[in-house]
Amino acid sequence: MKKGVKIGAVLAAAALILTGCSSNNNDAGADVKVGLAYDTGGKGDGSFNDAAFAGLTKAQTDLGVEFKEVEAGLNATDASREELLRLLADTGYNPVIAVGFLYGTALGNVAKDYPDVNFAIVDSVVDSPNVASLIFAAEQASYLVGVIAATASKSGRIGFIGGMEIPLIKNFEVGYNQGAKSVNPNIIIESKYMGPAGDNTSWNVPEKAKTATEGMIAKGVDVAYAAAGGSGLGMFQAIQAAGGPAKNLWAIGVDSDQYTIPSLADVKDVILTSALKRVDVSVFEVIKGVVDDAPLTGVQNFDLTRDGVGYATSNSSVEPFKAAADAAAEKIKSGEIVVKTVK
Amino acid sequence: MSRQKILNSLAAPLLAVGFSLVVVTIILFAFGSNVFEVFNSMAVYGTSPRSLTLMLNLATTYYISAVAVAIGFKMNLFNIGVNGQYMLGGMCAAAVAGSLNLPGVVAIPITIFVAIAVGAAWAGVAAWLKVARGVSEVISTIMLNFIALGLISYIIIRTNVGRAASFNVRGTEIIPPNGRMVGWNLLSPTIKVYGFIIVAALIGVLYWFVLNRTVFGYDLRASGLSVSAASASGVNSKRMVVIAMLISGGIAGMVGLPDLLGNDPYSYTLNFPSGYGFTGIAIALLGRNNPIGIAFGAILWAFLDVSSQILDIENVPREIVTIMQGVIVLAVVVAYELVRRNRVKSEQQNVGEALTQKESSAS
Numbered sequence: 001m002k003k004g005v006k007i008g009a010v011l012a013a014a015a016l017i018l019t020g021c022s023s024n025n026n027d028a029g030a031d032v033k034v035g036l037a038y039d040t041g042g043k044g045d046g047s048f049n050d051a052a053f054a055g056l057t058k059a060q061t062d063l064g065v066e067f068k069e070v071e072a073g074l075n076a077t078d079a080s081r082e083e084l085l086r087l088l089a090d091t092g093y094n095p096v097i098a099v100g101f102l103y104g105t106a107l108g109n110v111a112k113d114y115p116d117v118n119f120a121i122v123d124s125v126v127d128s129p130n131v132a133s134l135i136f137a138a139e140q141a142s143y144l145v146g147v148i149a150a151t152a153s154k155s156g157r158i159g160f161i162g163g164m165e166i167p168l169i170k171n172f173e174v175g176y177n178q179g180a181k182s183v184n185p186n187i188i189i190e191s192k193y194m195g196p197a198g199d200n201t202s203w204n205v206p207e208k209a210k211t212a213t214e215g216m217i218a219k220g221v222d223v224a225y226a227a228a229g230g231s232g233l234g235m236f237q238a239i240q241a242a243g244g245p246a247k248n249l250w251a252i253g254v255d256s257d258q259y260t261i262p263s264l265a266d267v268k269d270v271i272l273t274s275a276l277k278r279v280d281v282s283v284f285e286v287i288k289g290v291v292d293d294a295p296l297t298g299v300q301n302f303d304l305t306r307d308g309v310g311y312a313t314s315n316s317s318v319e320p321f322k323a324a325a326d327a328a329a330e331k332i333k334s335g336e337i338v339v340k341t342v343k
Numbered sequence: 344m345s346r347q348k349i350l351n352s353l354a355a356p357l358l359a360v361g362f363s364l365v366v367v368t369i370i371l372f373a374f375g376s377n378v379f380e381v382f383n384s385m386a387v388y389g390t391s392p393r394s395l396t397l398m399l400n401l402a403t404t405y406y407i408s409a410v411a412v413a414i415g416f417k418m419n420l421f422n423i424g425v426n427g428q429y430m431l432g433g434m435c436a437a438a439v440a441g442s443l444n445l446p447g448v449v450a451i452p453i454t455i456f457v458a459i460a461v462g463a464a465w466a467g468v469a470a471w472l473k474v475a476r477g478v479s480e481v482i483s484t485i486m487l488n489f490i491a492l493g494l495i496s497y498i499i500i501r502t503n504v505g506r507a508a509s510f511n512v513r514g515t516e517i518i519p520p521n522g523r524m525v526g527w528n529l530l531s532p533t534i535k536v537y538g539f540i541i542v543a544a545l546i547g548v549l550y551w552f553v554l555n556r557t558v559f560g561y562d563l564r565a566s567g568l569s570v571s572a573a574s575a576s577g578v579n580s581k582r583m584v585v586i587a588m589l590i591s592g593g594i595a596g597m598v599g600l601p602d603l604l605g606n607d608p609y610s611y612t613l614n615f616p617s618g619y620g621f622t623g624i625a626i627a628l629l630g631r632n633n634p635i636g637i638a639f640g641a642i643l644w645a646f647l648d649v650s651s652q653i654l655d656i657e658n659v660p661r662e663i664v665t666i667m668q669g670v671i672v673l674a675v676v677v678a679y680e681l682v683r684r685n686r687v688k689s690e691q692q693n694v695g696e697a698l699t700q701k702e703s704s705a706s
Contacts, residue, residue, distance in 0.1 A: 070655035073648060073664075077616045079606050083397060084652055091656060101511035105608045108509075113533075125510040133510075165496065166613065168511045196496035197513070197613040198430070 029063035029291040035093030036283070037084055038071045039100045045203065045230035046263050047255040048279060052099045052122065054256065055283030062284075063291050068093060072102075082106035089114045095290045097283060098122070101168065107131065118295040120286040122279055123168060125299055132289075132296035134282040137303035138168075139175030139339045140332050141275035142227070144311045145252045146179020147328045148273055148321040149223040150187050152250055157188045159216040159224035161209050161235050164202035165193040170342045172227035172254070172275070178340055179328065190216045194231050202231065209234030217242045217249065225252035225275070232258070236267035244270040245317065255279065257312035273321075274312040278302060305333050347689075355682045356629060356636070359674035360643070367667045376659050384657050389650025392531035399536050401645035402638075403543045403601045408623025409641055410550050411595035413632040415480075417554065418567045418587040424469060424484025425595040426620030427491030432462035433599025434495050434515065437611035438504045440604075441516030450522040454604070455542070455597060462596020463589045465491060470588035474581040480588065488620075499613055514612030524604040537605035546594060547634040563587055595620065625672045631679070644668065 036056055042049035059065050070088065072081050081103055088096045089110060095118040098107050104124035111119045111128040120132040149158045160176055162169045173191055180187050192212040195202030209231040213224055217238065224239065226232035232254060239251045251267075253274030258264050264271070282302055289296040302308020311325055312318075331337040371378045388394055408425055415422035422428075436458035443450045469487055472478040499505035499513050508514035524538035554560035566573040566583045574580050598619050603611060626644055630637030651664035 068656060070652075071661070073651060073661060077401075077602055077606070078608065079397060079400065079602070080649070080652070083393070083649075084655075086393075087652060087656060101509075102614050104509045104512060109607060123511055165500070166511070167513070196493045197500060198496050198615065198617060199492050200614075200617060 029059065029065035029287070032063070032065040032287070032291050033093045034059065034065050034067040034287055034290075035088030035091075035096040036067060036069050037081075037088065037096070037098045037103065038069065039076070039081075039102050042071060042099060043069065044263070046258060046261045047229050047232060047253070048277070049099055049229075050261065051256045051277065051279035052097070052283050055280035055287070058280065058284050059287040059291075063288060065287055065291065076102075078105045082109050085110040085119075086113075089117045094118055095120055095286055095295065097286060099279070100124075118286075118290050118297075120283075120296065122282065129297060130295075132286055133299045134279075134286070135299060135301050136277045136279070136282075137301065137309050137339070138227075138275070138277050139171045139178075139341050140304045140329075141277060141309035141311060142172045142175030142225075143179035143182075143332065143337075143339045144325045144328055145225055145273060145275040146176040146181075147183055147325050148311065148318065149176070149225060149250075149252060150180035150183035151321045151324050152248075152272060153184075153187070153223045154248055155220045155222045156184065156186065157190065157216075157220045157222065159213065159221040160189060160191040161212055161224060161226035161228050161232065162191065162193040163228035163231060164195055164197055164199060166197045167342050169193070169227055172225075174342055175339050176225055176275075182328070182337075183324065190219060190221055192216070194228050203229035205231050206234030206237070210238045213238035214242070222248055223250045223252065223272070225254070227254045227275070229255075233264065233267070236264065236270055239270045240267050250317075253312070257314055259312060259315045268315070272315060273318045276310045276312055278308050278310070281308060304329055351682055351686055352631065352633070352636070355631070355678035356640070356675055358678040358681075359629070359671050362674040362678075363667045363670035366670045367663050370663055370666060371659070374660070381654070381657065381659050381663075384653050385650040388653040389646055393534050394649050394652075396530045396534045396536055398642065398645045398649045399530075399540060400601060400605065401648060402641040403537050403540045404598060404619055405622055405626050405641035405644055406543045406638060407546060407594060407601070408598045408619045409626035409630060409637045410546055410634070411591050411598065412620075412623045412627040413630070413637060414550065414587060414591040414594065416567075416627055416632050418563055418583060420584065420587055420591070421481045422466065422469075422484055422588065422591045422595070423481055423624070424466060424487050424592075424620070425598065425623050426617065427484070427488035428462040428465045428592045428595035429598035429619060430495055430615065430617065431465050431491040432458040432460075432596030433603055433615065434498065434611045435461040436596075436600065437515040437518065437603055440518045440522045441610065443522055444519055445521065447521050447523075451524060451604070454518075454522060455600065458596040458600055459593040460596070463593035466588045466592020466595065467585070469592075470585045473588070474584055492617075495611075496613065499611075508608055508610050508612045512612050512614060514608065514610040514615075516610065518604065518609040522604070523609055524600075526605055535605070537601045539601035539605055542597070543601070546597075547638065551634040559586075595623075598623070625668065628672055629675050643671075 038049050056067050070084055097120045099122050101124040107121050108126045111131045118130055122134045125133040160173050177189055194205050194208055213235045226235040236251050239249045242249055250272040251270045253271050255277045258274045259268050259271045286296050368378050411425050436454045439457045440454040469480045469483040472483045473480050505513045526535040526538040529536045562578045566578055566580050570580045626640040630640035647664050651661045654661040
């Protein structure tokens with residue numbers, strides 16, 4: 001009996017020490033190795049993929065995790081994407097995070113074979129008990145920057161530059177249009193996509209985005225929003241070349257807070273705000289879940305109520321428009337405004 | 344084939360691969376990577392059963408693409424449009440296959456036929472433009488690639504052919520199990536070698552046979568070497584252009600089928616792989632339009648693509664493989680030219696020697 005008490009005490013003490021470790025020590029994640037897979041040419045876009053990277057580095061500093069980044073090669077097929085994810089799972093990475101809906105099919109197959117590994121996928125839904133599907137209400141963020149664009153515009157004409165013409169990006173356009181029209185029902189919106197669905201170059205053709213923006217400026221557009229990954233740089237350059245803020249020409253970025261991205265420092269002055277899609281937050285939450293032994297699973301909706309989307313305020317020029325945007329955000333949160341989506 | 348001839352035909356690709364290895368070694372060295380370790384890990388990972396299976400599957404696709412390009416090359420036609428031809432062919436074939444509910448022996452030939460017909464028709468546009476309007480097939484096929492992409496995206500997004508395949512992905516109706524060519528677990532218990540590899544091999548045999556053992560193949564090669572000489576001997580060069588382009592396009596139409604019929608999601612989605620046509624051009628150059636040479640080229644290319652997956656894990660930029668492939672293509676073109684000059688020189692020497700012998704024996 002006495003012995004039993006003793007063991008119990010030791011166990012209790014051990015439990016205390018263990019819980020102490022996992023909640024207070026910022027090296028709790030030291031034995032967690034995160035595997036993150038981008039798609040072809042993803043990293044370095046200053047936007048969507050770099051937001052995932054930001055979440056990863058935050059997890060490294062705050063939680064002390066190790067990580068490994070991989071990227072799908074040229075001519076990537078579902079089979080080769082699947083192999084990449086398997087490689088990560090096989091070499092002991094857990095969680096394994098796939099950035100982009102292109103990994104949807106591949107991740108579904110891999111997750112079944114590795115029930116003990118936690119997976120996460122951005123922008124897609126995979127129905128498996130060990131997968132967290134990270135979904136973003138990008139249309140809500142786009143609505144808010146639409147409100148800002150319409151308020152900032154003096155000409156009554158604003159622009160939209162889309163990457164690939166797919167439903168995912170159409171949602172950015174639809175939300176933007178709805179937001180802009182809520183301020184000025186007569187506003188004219190010029191819209192241009194960098195490529196049809198299936199044209200994987202769409203995300204990386206800044207020169208094309210530049211030409212498109214120049215065309216829009218010539219038509220009188222004074223505020224333009226790009227949801228086009230790496231192509232967005234071209235829009236920033238065109239607006240800067242045309243005179244930028246001095247001539248009341250503004251650009252709106254996407255996904256990351258592009259005003260603060262080092263590789264965009266040359267053009268940051270024209271970036272009034274960015275529609276934030278907090279891929280960084282979601283990636284961090286996934287990693288934290290694994291570190292805390294409470295992995296995220298199921299469909300995780302990152303919307304305004306969860307601060308999963310929003311707009312950036314790091315450029316102080318956005319001050320005059322904040323009131324309008326914040327009011328719209330409250331109405332969306334309360335359900336008074338429902339932002340439309342396409343399927 | 345004489346030993347000299349075999350040596351000559353092997354010399355160029357081997358030189359090219361050797362040269363590219365040297366270039367990559369220098370680059371790796373400059374990066375500060377352990378060169379031996381990098382090549383070793385690629386070799387170890389690349390020869391695992393799963394990787395070998397992926398390699399064979401990828402090589403199947405590359406092979407078909409390269410043969411399609413090679414037929415054009417034989418006729419001095421540059422079919423840069425294999426990309427558009429296979430994407431459009433694959434999409435139409437997938438749409439038809441998805442709507443069929445027939446036994447495999449009926450459904451699969453229909454699917455293949457549709458792919459061939461659509462690929463040939465799309466290449467036929469370029470052929471018509473060339474013979475009727477004198478438009479260079481290089482320009483027209485590049486343009487047609489873009490048009491095909493736009494057309495596919497329109498059909499899948501705006502018409503009933505497309506449906507939501509998975510979240511954020513649209514594609515054609517999923518092909519029922521009967522209509523698939525899944526393949527066999529030859530090397531690995533978890534992943535299958537594509538059944539379409541048989542079709543690819545048949546294409547290679549047919550290509551060799553038609554080109555080397557038929558009158559048509561003779562005419563084709565003759566017009567490729569010299570249009571004027573061929574037409575002097577009664578070959579209608581315009582007809583040859585159209586036929587060669589149609590065959591090239593027909594084979595190109597099948598490039599997407601190994602993936603489509605052998606792997607998830609058994610549907611032509613908007614993220615169907617989109618660069619096989621250009622890889623085919625490189626492999627046709629590497630394999631010197633020879634059916635066996637192309638097979639080796641396709642396997643080498645696929646091996647490099649598959650084994651490069653390990654590089655990210657090893658903290659080596661995987662772009663070194665892309666550099667390697669680029670260098671191989673450049674080097675192979677240069678090497679062929681050097682080998683050709685060498686051959687011409689040795690032939691001239693032989694002729695010269697034979698002539699002097701003849702003269703001395705005559706005198």
